[in-house]
Amino acid sequence: MRDFILRCINIHKYWARKPDNIVAAYIERYSKEGDTVLDPFSGSGVTAIEALRLGRKAIAVDLDPVGNFIALMTALPVDIDSLQEAFDALKDDVKDEILKYFKTICPECGKSATIHSLIYANNKPTKIVYECNNPVCEHKGLKDLTNADRKTISTIEETDVPYWYPDNELIWNSRVNVSRGEKVSDLFSKRNLIALSILYNGINKIEDELNRNMIKFAFSAALPQASKLLVYTPGQGPGWKVRGFWIPANRYEMNVWRFFENKFKKLVSGKKESNKLLSSKYSKDAFKIFNHSATELNSIPELKENSVDYVFTDPPYGDSVP
Ligand SMILES: C[S@@+](CC[C@H](N)C(=O)[O-])C[C@H]1O[C@@H](n2cnc3c(N)ncnc32)[C@H](O)[C@@H]1O
Structure with missing residues (x-):
């Protein structure tokens, strides 16, 4: 199971990507199926992808459009023959x-x-x-x-x-x-x-x-x-x-x-692997992604009061990545 998602997540490099198995263990321990999981510094979307895979809804927020693009392309189902x-x-x-x-x-x-x-x-x-x-x-x-x-x-x-x-x-x-x-x-x-x-x-x-x-x-x-x-x-x-x-x-x-x-x-x-793991779980309602600053989460209408059950995040450190 682990290899499947790793193959898909590892298609594209992203600095400071977190190990998916550890993120998954936290999500499983602190939330339940159907809950909504938020990562306000989501980067390449490891939290969101793992949340989705585990039957949660996911909200990913990041300032970096490349990180958001990686997260979305990893999650979206695609017809392999047509691709x-x-x-x-x-x-x-x-x-x-x-x-x-x-x-x-x-x-x-x-x-x-x-x-x-x-x-x-x-x-x-x-x-x-x-x-x-x-x-x-x-x-x-x-x-x-x-x-x-x-x-x-x-x-x-x-x-x-x-x-x-x-x-x-x-x-x-x-x-x-x-x-x-x-x-x-x-x-x-x-x-x-x-x-x-x-x-x-x-x-x-x-x-x-x-x-x-x-x-x-x-x-x-x-x-x-x-x-x-x-x-x-x-x-x-x-x-x-x-x-x-x-x-x-x-x-x-x-x-x-x-x-x-x-x-x-x-x-x-x-x-092929992500289609198997995520396509039955992916929908626009189950996976929301915002190109937005974590300092202004209250301006995202989807993040109204009591809309999130669990937050897992990994904020930026220093100016090591411009
Ligand atoms: C340590 S990385 C997160 C990596 C992520 N956990 C992963 O596995 O790919 C920190 C992220 O914070 C984002 N970031 C920095 N300032 C931000 C802000 N004000 N609002 C939202 N995201 C921000 C960066 O673009 C970067 O993707």
């Missing part, structure tokens, strides 16, 4: 356009290969992890950057990002390695900004709102793997290992399509 169809159509629309930016030459057969990742040493791309596209070769491996690869990088650096991408400044905070004037786009290589803008533009064309939002959820969850925050340590896989926005000089640059597709598979497996 898969929307993804397949997106794949037809954007995959080839994205993979154009991840091409290299196979050193074994001299034919086209796909870049899985680039490895940077001292802020310079030095090695490429590739897979050959030639069906009679299919060689996979690690190669040194060639002059042709360097030329491709220079061309990409001069290419405009084709669609919208966020270019706003991050909130300055040295405790999480954000320097003054640093922008969201500074966290991504030009190649990956281009690829992400193509992908995000494709997602926005999905007509069905629920499918579009679910796939946006997978996109948002995959963003760390698209960023410059992935430390390269020989013998270890890529990972966002330091809290905050530290850009290591030795790092990976990953193929956007590959990890996005992988994240989508994880989303499908998480949603």
Whole structure:
């Protein structure tokens, strides 16, 4: 049972997420089925999801729209076949356009290969992890950057990002390695900004709102793997290992399509589980979510006198998360 909900809750990172089994134990001990449970600093919604799973009604309040989005996408039931169809159509629309930016030459057969990742040493791309596209070769491996690869990088650096991408400044905070004037786009290589803008533009064309939002959820969850925050340590896989926005000089640059597709598979497996656990319990009446400050709960009409049976919460601490 525990694994089910964890798989779904863990689709998307959220700083300071609380362990679901401990939150569940409190809810079971201090409330009963049919009660209403409130979390006024709900973050990614662990309290609300667990309350719902345990047959309570849940009210989640948080200032952070991303936290609220994660909570809602985790709870909402979705038709898996329809979601898969929307993804397949997106794949037809954007995959080839994205993979154009991840091409290299196979050193074994001299034919086209796909870049899985680039490895940077001292802020310079030095090695490429590739897979050959030639069906009679299919060689996979690690190669040194060639002059042709360097030329491709220079061309990409001069290419405009084709669609919208966020270019706003991050909130300055040295405790999480954000320097003054640093922008969201500074966290991504030009190649990956281009690829992400193509992908995000494709997602926005999905007509069905629920499918579009679910796939946006997978996109948002995959963003760390698209960023410059992935430390390269020989013998270890890529990972966002330091809290905050530290850009290591030795790092990976990953193929956007590959990890996005992988994240989508994880989303499908998480949603299969959450559909089983939550769909009979979820309704707009049973799960209410507010993008609101906990300092003004009395202005939420649903939180009138005696409307809540149990509060479980986990307030913010210090300014460690801007
Ligand atoms: C420690 S985190 C909660 C994490 C949550 N327990 C989870 O498992 O995901 C604290 C949360 O408080 C939210 N927050 C900070 N100030 C707030 C305010 N005035 N009103 C509502 N939420 C606030 C933050 O956005 C953050 O999501």
